[in-house]
Structures are given as C-alpha cells and as structure tokens.
Amino acid sequence: xKICYFHLMPYRFLPGNFENDxxxxxxxxxxxLQDRGKVAGLYHEFLDxxxxxxRMGFDGLCVNEHHQNAYGLMPSPNLMAAAxxxxxxxxxxxxxxxxxxxxxxxxxxAEEFAMLDLLSNGRLVAGFPVGTSMDTNFAYGVNPATLRExxxxxxDLVMQAWTRPDMFSFNGKYTQLRYVNxxxxxxxxxxxxxxxxxxGSLETWEWxxxxxxxxxxxxxYGYKRGxxxxxxxxxxxxxxxxxxxPFRAGFLQLVCVSETDAQAERDYFEHVHYFYQxxxxxxxxxxxxxxxxxxxxxxxxxxxxxxxxxRKIRQSLDWRKYVDEGYVIAGSPATxxxxxxxxxxxxxxxxxxxxxQIGSMPRELAMKNTELFGKEVLPxxxxxxxxxxxxxxxxxxxxxxxxxxxxxxxxxxxGPAPVAGPRGTAx
Amino acid sequence: xRFRVLEGGRGPDLxxxxxxxDRDAWPxxxxxxxxxxxxxxxxxxxxxxxxxxxxxxxxxxxALAYDELLGALELAAAPLVGHAFGGMMAAELAALCxxxxxxxxxxxxxxxxxxxxxxxxxxxxxxxxxxxxxWKDPESEVARRWATLPESEAENVAAQIEQIQxxxxxxxxxxxxxxxxLGRRAHRVSAPTLLLWGEEDTANPVVYAERFAxxxxxxxxxxxxxxxxxxxxxxxxxxxxxxxxxxxxxxxAGR
Numbered sequence: 001x002k003i004c005y006f007h008l009m010p011y012r013f014l015p016g017n018f019e020n021d022x023x024x025x026x027x028x029x030x031x032x033l034q035d036r037g038k039v040a041g042l043y044h045e046f047l048d049x050x051x052x053x054x055r056m057g058f059d060g061l062c063v064n065e066h067h068q069n070a071y072g073l074m075p076s077p078n079l080m081a082a083a084x085x086x087x088x089x090x091x092x093x094x095x096x097x098x099x100x101x102x103x104x105x106x107x108x109x110a111e112e113f114a115m116l117d118l119l120s121n122g123r124l125v126a127g128f129p130v131g132t133s134m135d136t137n138f139a140y141g142v143n144p145a146t147l148r149e150x151x152x153x154x155x156d157l158v159m160q161a162w163t164r165p166d167m168f169s170f171n172g173k174y175t176q177l178r179y180v181n182x183x184x185x186x187x188x189x190x191x192x193x194x195x196x197x198x199x200g201s202l203e204t205w206e207w208x209x210x211x212x213x214x215x216x217x218x219x220x221y222g223y224k225r226g227x228x229x230x231x232x233x234x235x236x237x238x239x240x241x242x243x244x245x246p247f248r249a250g251f252l253q254l255v256c257v258s259e260t261d262a263q264a265e266r267d268y269f270e271h272v273h274y275f276y277q278x279x280x281x282x283x284x285x286x287x288x289x290x291x292x293x294x295x296x297x298x299x300x301x302x303x304x305x306x307x308x309x310x311r312k313i314r315q316s317l318d319w320r321k322y323v324d325e326g327y328v329i330a331g332s333p334a335t336x337x338x339x340x341x342x343x344x345x346x347x348x349x350x351x352x353x354x355x356x357q358i359g360s361m362p363r364e365l366a367m368k369n370t371e372l373f374g375k376e377v378l379p380x381x382x383x384x385x386x387x388x389x390x391x392x393x394x395x396x397x398x399x400x401x402x403x404x405x406x407x408x409x410x411x412x413x414x415g416p417a418p419v420a421g422p423r424g425t426a427x
Numbered sequence: 428x429r430f431r432v433l434e435g436g437r438g439p440d441l442x443x444x445x446x447x448x449d450r451d452a453w454p455x456x457x458x459x460x461x462x463x464x465x466x467x468x469x470x471x472x473x474x475x476x477x478x479x480x481x482x483x484x485x486x487x488x489x490a491l492a493y494d495e496l497l498g499a500l501e502l503a504a505a506p507l508v509g510h511a512f513g514g515m516m517a518a519e520l521a522a523l524c525x526x527x528x529x530x531x532x533x534x535x536x537x538x539x540x541x542x543x544x545x546x547x548x549x550x551x552x553x554x555x556x557x558x559x560x561x562w563k564d565p566e567s568e569v570a571r572r573w574a575t576l577p578e579s580e581a582e583n584v585a586a587q588i589e590q591i592q593x594x595x596x597x598x599x600x601x602x603x604x605x606x607x608x609l610g611r612r613a614h615r616v617s618a619p620t621l622l623l624w625g626e627e628d629t630a631n632p633v634v635y636a637e638r639f640a641x642x643x644x645x646x647x648x649x650x651x652x653x654x655x656x657x658x659x660x661x662x663x664x665x666x667x668x669x670x671x672x673x674x675x676x677x678x679x680a681g682r
Contacts, residue, residue, distance in 0.1 A: 137602070137603070138551075138603075141602070141603040141604075143598075143599060143602040143603075144595065144598065144599075144602065145480075145595055145596075145598065145599035145602070146599070173484075283553075284553040285548070285551050285552055285553045285556065286551075289550070289551055289598070289602075290550060290551065290590075290591045290592075290593075290594035290595040290598055291591075291594070291595030291596075291598060291599065293591075295588070295592065298588055298591060299588065308553070
C-alpha cells in the first residue's frame with residue numbers, strides 16, 4: 001500500500017461572505033481578494049507541509065495544475081515539484097499533473113518532466129489530466145469540442161519523445177514538428193510511471209486501462225460516492241482482461257485526524273466548511289463548457305462536481321453530513337484507521353492520496369493532522385494488499401514493500417539524505 | 428457529411444441558417460417567409476440529424492460544406508439569410524464563394540470582435556443570464572415560452588442533452604472568441620447586404636453593425652426595436668424587411 005500526501009495549495013484568506021458576494025472562485029475571481037504578501041508566505045508554508053509529510057513517512061507528495069483561481073495556487077505544479085526535489089530525497093514526486101492540451105508545443109511537458117525526473121533522481125510520477133473545463137476551456141481558451149483529441153495527440157507526442165531512440169518528425173493535427181529530439185531525457189526508463197487523474201469520464205477508464213496506466217479518481221465527495229466510479233473502472237479492467245492489481249488505481253480522500261472524534265469536529269469543521277463552501281464555489285457558467293463531456297458520458301448521467309448541482313449538494317452540509325456521507329474521513333486515529341481501511345478495500349486502491357491541509361487550515365493544524373496521520377494511521381495501512389507488485393512506482397523513490405517492512409520508517413528517522421545517485425536502478 | 432434540411436413555401440429559393448438558441452426549427456418568421464420564398468433551412472452539422480461536425484475543423488471547412496450543400500440542393504445561387512452564428516456563416520459563405528449569394532441578410536451576425544465591446548458569451552451563459560441578454564423583454568410571452576423546458580424527467584434530460592450538443596457543435600467554430608477572420612475576407616462579398624439589428628441588442632451590441640457595414644462593400648443597416656432574438660420577437664417585421672430587401676421594387680433599378 002502506498003500513501004501519498006496531496007496538497008492543493010488553496011488561498012486561505014477568502015472573506016467570510018465570499019460565496020454570497022462573489023460569483024466564482026475560478027476564472028473571474030477578483031484580484032482585489034488576493035493579498036500578494038500572504039500568497040508569498042503561503043507557498044513556503046505549503047512547501048514546509050509537504051516536506052514535513054516526507055518526514056512523517058508518506059510515500060509520495062502530490063501537486064497539481066489549476067489556473068485563474070483561489071482554489072489552488074498552482075498554475076505550474078512543476079515549479080513546486082522542482083522546489084521539493086531539492087529538499088526531499090525519498091518520496092515520490094507525483095505531479096498530477098500537466099494538462100497536455102494547454103502546452104504548445106506539448107514537448108514542453110516532456111522536457112520539464114524529464115528535468116524533474118533527473119533533478120529528483122528518478123522519483124517522478126508523470127500525471128496527465130485532461131484538466132477541468134474552468135482551466136482548459138475558460139482560462140486557457142482551448143476549444144471544448146477538440147480538447148480531448150488535442151490531449152490524446154499531445155500524449156502520443158510526449159510518449160514518443162521519451163521513448164523513440166532517434167530524432168523523428170511529428171505531423172499532428174494540432175502540433176507539427178519537423179525535428180523532435182529531446183535533450184535531456186528522463187532518468188527512468190523507458191519513462192516515468194504515468195498516472196491519469198480523472199473526474200469520472202467514461203472513456204478515460206478504457207483509454208487508461210489499455211495503456212496500462214494508473215487511474216486516479218480525484219473526487220471531493222468521498223469514498224462512498226466514489227464507489228460507482230471506481231466500480232466502473234474495475235469493470236473496464238475486467239472487460240479488457242487485465243489483472244486486478246489494486247496498484248492500477250488511485251483515489252483522493254479528505255482526512256482529518258485528532259485526539260478524539262469530538263476534538264476532530266472542533267479542530268477541523270470550519271476549515272472543511274471553507275473548502276466546500278468557498279473553494280468549490282464555481283459559477284455555473286464556468287462549470288462545464290458545452291462539448292467538454294462526450295455525449296456518451298453525458299448520457300451516463302455524469303455531471304460536474306462544481307457549479308449548480310454541486311452547490312445544491314453542498315449547501316446543506318454540516319459536520320455530521322460531511323462525516324456520515326464520507327466526504328471527509330474524520331475522528332480519532334482509531335476511527336480514521338477503520339474507515340480508511342474500509343475505503344481502500346471497497347474501492348480496491350493501491351495508491352491512496354490524502355488531503356490533510358484542507359481549505360483555510362492553518363499551518364500548525366495541518367502539521368498536527370499530518371503528524372497524527374503519519375504516526376497513528378499510516379503504519380496501520382502499510383500492509384494492505386500484500387503480494388501485489390506496484391509496477392507504477394517511480395524507480396528512484398523508496399518502495400517500502402520492496403525493501404521489506406520498516407524500510408520507510410528507517411528512512412524517515414534518518415532524515416533527508418544528501419542527494420545521491422539514482423536508486424532502484426532496475427531498468 | 429450528411430445535412431438534414433427543412434424546406435417549405437413557394438417562390439424563389441432562400442437559404443436560412445440557424446444560430447445557437449433556435450429551439451424551434453421552423454419558427455413563425457420562416458412561416459412568414461415561406462409565403463414568399465421556398466425556404467431551405469438546414470441544421471448545422473452536429474445538430475438534430477445533421478452529421479459530420481467531427482470532420483470539420485474551422486469556419487472555412489464549414490462554409491465549404493454549405494457550398495457543397497447548395498450544390499446538392501441544385502441551387503447555383505440564392506439569397507443567404509442567417510441570425511447570429513447563422514449570420515456569421517452566411518457571411519463566410521458569401522465571402523468565400525461570392526457567386527453563391529444573390530443577396531445577403533445578416534440578423535445580428537457574429538464574426539467580428541472588439542475587445543472594448545465584448546459580445547455576451549452566448550455559448551456558455553447559464554439559462555437565467557442568457558435570457559437577460561437574448562431578449563428585449565425576458566418576461567415577454569415569446570421569451571418565457573422559449574425558456575420553458577419539458578416537465579417530464581426523461582424529456583427534460585433529452586432537451587438538455589440536445590441543447591449541450593447544439594451549443595457544442597456550433598461553439599466549436601467560435602470558441603473562445605467568434606472572430607475567425609471574417610474581417611479579412613468580408614471585402615470579397617459581392618451581394619447586396621442588409622444588416623438587421625435590434626436596437627436593444629445587449630448580446631451583440633448594435634455598434635457591430637457599423638463594423639460589418641464598413642467591411643462589406645454593398646451593405647446597408649436597418650435598426651429595429653427589439654433585442655438579439657429579433658427574428659423571434661418581431662417575426663412579421665423581420666420577414667417583411669427581408670422580403671422587401673430581396674425583392675426588387677417593380678420598375679425600380681434594384682440594388
């Protein structure tokens with residue numbers, strides 16, 4: 001079992017009346033709401049939290065890409081991963097990821113990921129999301145009707161740039177390059193493991209499974225509602241005749257650990273509420289451009305997690321509902337252990353990603369949540385899924401299962417090692 | 428490519444091109460025109476039975492598809508009439524294939540852009556915001572009827588999916604800004620051109636009429652009371668203006 005620490009890097013200082021007085025947290029959120037001095041501080045705070053997570057024994061550190069929003073301050077997750085590459089030495093750097101259709105030419109992604117893989121001594125996981133409609137269609141102006149085709153073409157180009165031995169020409173519909181010849185190339189061969197974050201689109205399951213990539217469902221609505229989506233993925237795997245190795249799957253879950261169940265509510269409620277009410281406050285007109293979803297996915301009833309529908313679900317939420325409906329797994333270490341074990345088994349996920357800094361949660365509280373999780377929860381999940389090989393873990397990152405029990409804890413105690421040569425050189 | 432075309436009426440031929448928000452495929456304005464013309468009203472590729480939008484990359488591809496459609500309908504040339512996106516495509520066709528257009532009537536067409544006079548985002552606005560910019564009076568009967576979706580769950584979902592498909596199919600050619608080079612090509616239009624505009628059009632402000640009139644050689648502007656959906660708000664007046672413009676006055680020199 002691998003447990004990764006996901007950070008969204010939210011702006012923590014939206015005003016109390018935000019969701020009533022302002023239209024959207026994404027696309028047209030006004031500049032007047034951002035305190036630039038505070039943002040500068042937040043980057044260091046958030047990087048501190050990610051570095052702390054490695055010391056607390058987390059296997060991977062996840063960052064991702066969003067544009068023109070106060071939900072997540074990472075237009076370029078690659079910059080954050082680059083900063084982490086120098087201050088961590090053991091954890092996988094899971095960049096989830098670069099929205100391929102936004103880069104022109106997309107070899108830029110192949111280049112930057114190669115640099116990150118080299119900088120981190122082969123610890124990179126390469127994530128390729130399509131990207132939300134807010135990011136791709138509205139903030140970056142990509143045509144929704146051709147977004148997915150553009151994404152697929154860019155993916156093919158990046159994979160060829162990483163793996164073809166000689167210089168080649170690429171005559172695509174969206175990118176034409178006469179000379180493709182990547183310098184430098186990634187350290188990991190044939191290329192860094194690829195994880196595909198999805199929001200529930202049907203065709204992503206099949207596309208991901210056919211290429212033997214990891215499918216990650218990034219849901220804000222918890223493991224109980226996530227089950228239908230993960231069942232759909234596993235059904236696709238079965239139909240294609242692939243094995244049911246749980247490491248094919250990843251899942252994001254919000255988690256709050258405290259001394260007791262009651263203390264968890266006192267510690268975390270306002271920050272969880274901030275996340276659901278303000279960070280997800282996306283105007284209906286930006287939630288999903290016509291054409292962003294395929295007809296097949298629309299007919300299956302998949303709707304956006306934000307916008308009008310999401311607002312209706314979220315409006316009535318109090319702590320009990322957040323917890324009872326599984327949006328957040330919260331409580332004492334024992335409570336969290338039990339529910340997370342259920343989550344992992346129910347969804348059959350080998351790569352669990354947890355969000356521990358949530359919404360407006362300040363540094364000390366995020367550190368507390370991280371430390372309690374690392375010491376009281378994580379070791380108890382470690383041995384789930386014995387006997388399965390994680391073929392999707394970066395070669396340069398420490399693999400606790402491969403190195404025997406306790407390897408991760410030993411590495412954590414030793415503290416950040418000086419930058420060494422590539423480890424896990426099985427290639 | 429496969430077009431589905433609604434046809435009706437008697438008299439000289441006329442091609443009508445729809446826009447994003449035409450839920451009614453044969454609205455009263457076409458009924459009025461059908462009294463004077465043989466109206467051909469194709470659905471855009473990707474909309475309600477017209478197929479092949481995935482084979483078209485841009486407005487030039489789409490305009491050439493309409494050129495081929497006119498050939499298939501055995502119309503060497505005809506008056507081209509369109510509203511908003513339909514107006515933009517009528518103008519593109521008249522610019523790329525000037526011999527196809529004997530006359531051109533553009534009702535609040537898209538196709539030009541001024542950064543300081545942005546048009547409403549007609550492809551993505553949610554229903555309530557959309558109603559406010561489409562109609563001079565969103566509470567009028569025609570506006571309310573337009574805004575009403577079927578009540579039964581199944582029909583309602585089908586209507587919403589149809590709408591997403593319709594907007595996606597046309598939005599493909601205007602995303603994210605509906606200026607795809609018409610300004611560079613408009614000088615090629617040789618047909619006499621009427622620009623019909625609602626004076627209270629807040630979706631596509633009337634200032635664009637002057638921009639079109641400056642770009643198209645033989646253009647005149649006619650402003651009428653009404654909003655962006657002028658053809659639905661004032662079908663009698665719009666049909667009358669079109670017919671008057673396209674029919675040479677007896678004994679007159681024409682245009």
